[in-house]
Amino acid sequence: xxxxDLDFDRVAVVGAGTAGRGITRALAQVGIxxxxxxxTEDSLARAERGLREAMERDLxxxxxxxxxxxxxxxxxEGTTDLDAVRGLDVIFEAVREDPKEKRVLLAELxxxxxxxxxxxxxxxxxxxxGLAEGLPESRQRRVIGMHFxxxxxxxxxxxIVRSRYTDPETEAAARALASRxxxxxxxxxxxxxxxxxxxxxxxxxxxxxxVMEGVATRDAVDRAMRLRMGTRLGPLALxxxxxxxxxxxxxxxLWKELGLSQFRPAPLLRRxxxxxxxxxxxxxxxxxYDETGRRLPVDEDLAEPDLERLLSGS
Amino acid sequence: MVRVxxxxxxxxxxxYEVIDPESTDTLLSGQVERIGAGGAILTQxxxxxxxxxxxxxxxxxxxxxxxAILELVKDEKKGLGGDAIDAVGHRVVHGGEAFTGSVRIxxxxxxxxxxxxxxxxxxxxxxxxxxxxxxxxLPDLPHVAVFDTAFHATLSPHAFHYALPYVLYRRxxxxxxxxxxxxxxxxxxxxxxxxxxxxxxxxxxxLHLGNGASACAISGGRSVETSMGFTPLEGLVMGTRSGxxxxxxxxxxxxxxxxxxxxATSLLNKHSGLEGLSGISGxxxxxxxxxxxxxxxxxxxxxxxxxxxxxxxxxxxAVLSGIDALAFTGGIGENATTIRSRxxxxxxxxxxxxxxxxxxxxxxxxxxxxxxxxxxxxxxxSGEEITIARETxxxxxxxxxxx
Numbered sequence: 267x268x269x270x271d272l273d274f275d276r277v278a279v280v281g282a283g284t285a286g287r288g289i290t291r292a293l294a295q296v297g298i299x300x301x302x303x304x305x306t307e308d309s310l311a312r313a314e315r316g317l318r319e320a321m322e323r324d325l326x327x328x329x330x331x332x333x334x335x336x337x338x339x340x341x342x343e344g345t346t347d348l349d350a351v352r353g354l355d356v357i358f359e360a361v362r363e364d365p366k367e368k369r370v371l372l373a374e375l376x377x378x379x380x381x382x383x384x385x386x387x388x389x390x391x392x393x394x395x396g397l398a399e400g401l402p403e404s405r406q407r408r409v410i411g412m413h414f415x416x417x418x419x420x421x422x423x424x425x426i427v428r429s430r431y432t433d434p435e436t437e438a439a440a441r442a443l444a445s446r447x448x449x450x451x452x453x454x455x456x457x458x459x460x461x462x463x464x465x466x467x468x469x470x471x472x473x474x475x476x477v478m479e480g481v482a483t484r485d486a487v488d489r490a491m492r493l494r495m496g497t498r499l500g501p502l503a504l505x506x507x508x509x510x511x512x513x514x515x516x517x518x519x520l521w522k523e524l525g526l527s528q529f530r531p532a533p534l535l536r537r538x539x540x541x542x543x544x545x546x547x548x549x550x551x552x553x554x555y556d557e558t559g560r561r562l563p564v565d566e567d568l569a570e571p572d573l574e575r576l577l578s579g580s
Numbered sequence: 581m582v583r584v585x586x587x588x589x590x591x592x593x594x595x596y597e598v599i600d601p602e603s604t605d606t607l608l609s610g611q612v613e614r615i616g617a618g619g620a621i622l623t624q625x626x627x628x629x630x631x632x633x634x635x636x637x638x639x640x641x642x643x644x645x646x647x648a649i650l651e652l653v654k655d656e657k658k659g660l661g662g663d664a665i666d667a668v669g670h671r672v673v674h675g676g677e678a679f680t681g682s683v684r685i686x687x688x689x690x691x692x693x694x695x696x697x698x699x700x701x702x703x704x705x706x707x708x709x710x711x712x713x714x715x716x717x718l719p720d721l722p723h724v725a726v727f728d729t730a731f732h733a734t735l736s737p738h739a740f741h742y743a744l745p746y747v748l749y750r751r752x753x754x755x756x757x758x759x760x761x762x763x764x765x766x767x768x769x770x771x772x773x774x775x776x777x778x779x780x781x782x783x784x785x786x787l788h789l790g791n792g793a794s795a796c797a798i799s800g801g802r803s804v805e806t807s808m809g810f811t812p813l814e815g816l817v818m819g820t821r822s823g824x825x826x827x828x829x830x831x832x833x834x835x836x837x838x839x840x841x842x843x844a845t846s847l848l849n850k851h852s853g854l855e856g857l858s859g860i861s862g863x864x865x866x867x868x869x870x871x872x873x874x875x876x877x878x879x880x881x882x883x884x885x886x887x888x889x890x891x892x893x894x895x896x897x898a899v900l901s902g903i904d905a906l907a908f909t910g911g912i913g914e915n916a917t918t919i920r921s922r923x924x925x926x927x928x929x930x931x932x933x934x935x936x937x938x939x940x941x942x943x944x945x946x947x948x949x950x951x952x953x954x955x956x957x958x959x960x961x962s963g964e965e966i967t968i969a970r971e972t973x974x975x976x977x978x979x980x981x982x983x
Contacts (some may be wrong), residue, residue, distance in 0.1 A: 275616070275640075297592075297616055327839050328847035331820075420840060498838055 271438050272384060274446055278303060281361035281445040282313030284509055285388050288418030289358050296447055301343050301350045312345050320456050323559040351379050360388040363515055368397050384439055386391040386412040387469040391519040394429035394456055404422050410440045415462060415506035416508050424449040458523035467517055473501035474532035484552055502552040506545035514539050584969040588671040592616055594645045598653060598665060599969035608653060608660055612645040626651050633658050646713040668714050668723045669972030672707045674700035675727030677753060682971040684979045685711060685723040724972040731761030734802035758806035760788045764796040766963035767907045773939025775956055783900040785893060790910030791819045797896035805899050807892055813848055817885040819862035822852035857881040864912045889923045897930050905956035914959055915943045931955035
């Protein structure tokens with residue numbers, strides 16, 4: 267059934283930020299037991315809290331039932347011990363989008379993981395081959411990119427990226443895993459931003475420019491693009507959902523890698539991030555959100571009148 | 581004596597019974613639950629002497645489950661011994677338009693069941709895995725597929741078409757298929773038996789009220805109309821399924837709440853029905869208790885549930901041009917005496933009148949009549965497994981010449 271002799275029933279996810287938590291939930295909700303590994307007790311506690319809150323929000327939008335939530339939570343075991351990857355066949359990497367940090371982690375994981383273990387790297391801008399460079403050849407073959415899109419539980423797509431070392435068995439296993447998770451696979455070439463990130467970021471950055479330059483209001487931008495593209499969310503609401511800090515980081519990375527000016531983060535975006543307006547997760551971004559993550563209409567409480575006026579166009 | 585192993589393969593469980601289709605005695609019943617997880621649970625009971633097995637262990641997939649089941653069924657001490665079974669009957673949820681009756685399984689049949697996966701993505705894949713595993717293990721026995729949809733294959737075009745662009749029917753076979761067919765077929769056979777009349781002489785309304793619920797109008801021995809449609813979501817109010825709803829509501833809610841297809845599907849299937857409306861529970865027993873205790877929302881959910889049933893009774897009485905009998909089956913239909921009597925209140929104009937003295941004792945698997953008026957009212961014990969066993973024996977007898 268699995269198309270591979272790897273054990274998909276118990277896996278590890280290393281790094282429990284937004285992406286790691288999403289991958290963890292997506293796995294647990296299809297019946298896979300997950301060891302979710304974070305660096306410190308504090309960050310682990312934060313991740314576990316975030317996981318519960320995200321599931322509460324999903325309950326509120328009818329995506330889950332209470333018993334499905336409880337079953338999924340019972341399959342997730344949080345730990346700060348990297349040794350927890352021992353004996354597992356599949357290890358997802360989902361730490362910060364920082365090449366140095368990822369390389370150090372991969373070396374650590376390699377020392378602990380079984381020889382047969384597959385490493386699935388979740389990156390949208392970095393080169394899989396580059397990240398795998400320091401590893402021995404036998405391991406390099408077992409490394410593949412699996413780029414999930416936020417929110418992972420809701421977007422039924424994963425971009426699969428082979429490095430120049432990835433062997434066919436590893437790719438087959440990654441495809442089988444994606445299918446178990448109910449995700450459609452797009453195979454993309456190893457190139458910064460791949461497919462979805464590159465197009466999405468271009469759209470978001472231009473949308474921010476349109477608001478900043480006074481061409482149209484926030485609401486007009488989102489409404490128009492929803493109607494134009496037939497999508498659930500406009501680009502600014504989508505940026506809020508992805509997290510404005512993540513959007514900015516990814517833009518900077520693509521700007522550096524591709525040298526294309528459309529990826530230079532719009533000044534308004536930078537300012538919002540520096541103000542701590544990170545989108546849905548901080549309760550405020552282009553829109554405001556209540557504690558359940560529901561988007562609120564703009565109210566009169568203008569803590570930052572200039573920015574608020576810019577966004578609402580009033 | 582012929583003995584049939586009836587297999588019902590779900591997503592994470594396989595239920596089974598060994599039945600003698602002639603006497604309709606169940607010799608053995610059991611199930612494997614939590615397939616795929618570490619701690620699968622296997623239970624079995626031999627009916628002749630009540631010998632039970634309860635086991636837990638690692639059962640990774642349906643193949644493993646079938647292997648474990650066959651070992652237990654054939655166990656000399658706790659099962660029925662080595663020659664326990666002569667044929668296997670498989671429950672298959674969706675037979676599409678290809679299958680209008682039960683069939684002996686061969687490669688072509690499994691291929692066609694596979695083609696129906698698009699119509700029943702939640703059920704058919706598991707049914708198919710069960711079939712393939714059982715055929716691998718028992719290659720010398722005849723295997724028969726019995727479809728939930730088959731009994732409704734007799735629906736006329738005016739009953740099975742939706743008033744949607746015809747091209748959708750041509751492209752995707754969008755139409756009413758109906759479900760619970762095996763159960764409604766059994767209700768017809770058993771009602772006729774109890775009434776001592778020929779099945780094809782009855783105008784019968786069959787109400788299957790369980791976790792899922794459906795109504796079926798039967799005339800001339802055939803299903804002429806049924807409440808479930810393209811999927812088991814349409815029709816009566818169910819535990820967590822909405823039943824009938826204006827389709828525009830869904831589109832509106834999806835736009836307002838910015839939810840996608842999977843959330844909307846989950847909303848309709850898992851968060852609606854008695855549970856969604858009451859906000860308390862999808863379980864009939866809980867709701868009856870809460871209503872008794874004065875909970876307004878429990879009472880509301882029950883009233884909506886009952887009102888929907890009454891609407892269908894009226895509609896089906898018109899479809900059938902009158903009714904001779906009305907029968908309840910399923911967990912709620914067999915046990916909730918008050919639901920039965922409330923659903924049938926003030927229907928004397930259809931000849932329907934409940935005799936409370938007869939209604940009240942019909943619980944816990946008791947079958948019988950409970951009418952005081954001219955229209956026969958019955959409770960029938962759910963008999964899907966028995967019908968699958970009978971169908972299997974019939975198909976095997978009819979086809980053994982060709983095989």
